[in-house]
Amino acid sequence: MTTTSPETKRPGGGRVAVQKFGTFLSGMIMPNIAAFIAWGFITMLFIPAGFFGEDSPFGWHWYPVSDIIGGSGDAGVINWPGAMTALSEGDAGNIFTYVGLVGPMVTYLLPLLIANTAGRMVYGERGGVVATIAVMGVIVGTDIPMFLxxxxxxxxxxxxxxxMDQLWDGKIKAGFEMLVNNFSAGILGMILAIGGFFVFGPVMKAVSTGLGAAVDWLVDLQLLPLVSIIVEPAKVLFLNNAINHGVFTPLGIQQVEEAGKSILFLIEANPGPGVGLLLAFSFFGTGLAKASAPGAAVIQFFGGIHEIYFPYALSKPALILALIAGGATGVTTNMVLGGGLAFPAAPGSIIAVFAAAGPGGVGNVLVVMLSVVLAATVTFLISGIILRASRKRDLEAEADTFTAAIAQTEANKGKSSAALDSLRAAGGAAGGSLIEEGNQEAYERGPIRTIVFACDAGMGSSAMGATVLRNKIKKAGIDSVTVTNKSIANLTDDIDLVVTHQDLTERAKLQSPSALHISVDNFMNSPKYEEVVHLLESEGVR
Structure with a gap:
């Protein structure tokens, strides 16, 4: 168990900085994924080509569906409460347009939710309110969804x-705090909204249009699959959520408004490459990787937790080539055959992918499913060749996996340490000394009462690991310890023990420098969970 004390030097580095920025981008989107899904299901059910739309492939047209999606109608024909929200009457006085749900949700609701979340991340509730006001000006000043x-x-x-608040912090006379705070925020929000309407909005529209044109250019030249060369390696460095929700989601939503679906939602979220890699380990792997791969494949493919296959890729970096080839195959399939999703597939589960492909019709669903199958097949074949070629060497080195894990931890940390050197000397028998070291620090700080699993988004892999450890603690009869999961960006320094993937531990230490930190390479079945239970039992925690 790797621990840190308050005196530990705060880690940093370029990789950590990039991950922090990526986490910030995805942190604006991830808490609002439910809203994206709600909007996506509304479009799936009620747009003309949807399940209940006028052109439903199943013949399930629901009469007042046009009121939900918005449009124009005849007052003498449509008699539905939503149709009374008329915006303008036609020449004859009986034709009107109405808003519906689809347009306002993507134009106003989703960007405002993102703005409020982003503002809260920077400056709490007050920042969220001013951010929402300011972004309203940006939204109204353009005619496209303003996610960027x-x-x-x-x-x-x-x-x-x-x-602004720092300018008069501590200088306001008693009794005037609320007056100054409310009026200053309101006036600043007004100024920023007006600036967003006249200046920022048009600039962002130009940027969004330019980025959309760049994507179209890549598609026209059939170069979009080359994006996988960047995306797949970035994913295993825990930039997957930043890429998907920070870059592809805003551009994809804009494409959905124009074409009803977007290929961008499938560049990162396609579960094919990950499940192909894990199936290859199931057949051709060795040791613990081979034994754990089938269960990981189920979790990755159906649960959508892509992080679970990252350690397998990092254990043999040549496998990243297989992921790139599989990802490019999936992108090529969708690009050539016109496949795409109507809303983000989050998490990247085959179930979510299937649901998001539905609005495009049966043909689109078949194309998307084909892209998943082909991506998995290509990754499986190339991974199998790589694993088979190195199988003899891997079997011979099986006893040295612990030393290899230490080396990988040092590489992620960016330097060596006395604790890692002692682990190398002790070899596989290091578990006892780790528990003793953990006990010593725990007694100095007091008993462990709060354990937090942290990952990039705070939802997928961390929730999975928290459930596993929570069950182990419960079986040990320990009731006074709480086990939760959070995103790394939301960690505080009042936590007793933090568990993260080994590639994310440095960032967790920046957020919670006083906590004990445990690095794991697999959230599902790490042996360090047993050490945590033994540590709690040795402390007498019940």
């Missing part, structure tokens, strides 16, 4: 609010 605008203006508005 919300992701930039939201944090910027909250940061300006924070700096």
């Amino acid at each position: 605008g919300a992701m930039i203006m939201g944090p910027l508005a909250a940061w300006i609010t924070k700096k």
Whole structure:
């Protein structure tokens, strides 16, 4: 068990900085994924080609569906409560247009949720309010969904609010705090909204249009599969959520508005490459990797927890080539055959992918499923060749896996340490000394009462690991310890024990420098969970 004390030097480095920025981007989107899914299901069910739309492939047309999606109608024909929200009457006085749900949700609701989340991340509730006001100006000043605008203006508005408050911090006379706080935030929000309407909005529209044109250019030249060369290695470095929700989601939503679906939602979220890699380990792997791969494949493919296959890829970096080939195959399939999703598949489960492909019709679903199968097949074949070629060497080195894990931890940490050197000397018998070291620090700080599993988004792999350890603690008869999961960005320094993947531990230490930290390479079946239970029992925690 790797631990740190308050005196431990705060780690950093370029990789950590990039991951932090990526986490910040995805942190604006991930808490609002439920809203994206709600909007996606509404479009899936009620757009003309949807399950209940006018052109439903199943013949399930629901009469007042047009009121939900918005549009124009004849007042003498449509008699539904939603149709009374008329915006303008036609020449004859009986034709009107109405808003519906689909348009307002993607134009107003989703960007405003992103802005509020971003503002809260920077400056709490006050930052969230001003950010929402400011982004409203950006939204109204354009005629496209302003996701990129919300992701930039939201944090910027909250940061300006924070700096403004610092100008008169401690200088307000008693009794005037609420007056100054409310009026200053309101006036600043007004100024930023007007600026967003006239300046920031048009600029962001130009940026969004340019990025969309760049994607179209890649598609026209059939170069979009080359994006996998960047995406797949970035995923195993825990930038997957940043890439998917920070980059592809805003651009994809804009494409959905224009074409009803987007290929961008499937570049990172396609579960094919991951399950192909894990199936290859199931057949051709060795040792613990081979034994754990089948269960990991089920979790990755159906649960959508892509992080679970990252350690397998990192254990043999040549396998990243297989992931790139599989990812490019999936992108090529969708690009050539016109496959895409109507909303983000989050998590990247085959179930979510199937649901998000539904609005495009049966043909689109078949294309998307084919892209998953082909991506998995290509990754499986190439991974199998790589694993078979090195199988003899892997079997001979099986006893040295613990030393290899230490070396990988040092590489992720960026330097060696006395604890790692002692582990190398002790070899596989190091578990006892780790528990003793953990006991010593735990007694100095007091008993462990709070354990937090942290990952990039705070939802997928961390929730899975928290459940596993929570069950182990419960079986040991320990009731006074709480086990929760959070995103690394939301960690605080009042936590007793933090569990993270070994590639994310450095960032966790920046957020919670006083906590004990445990690095694992597999959230599902790490042997360090047993050490945690023994540590709690030795402390007498019940």
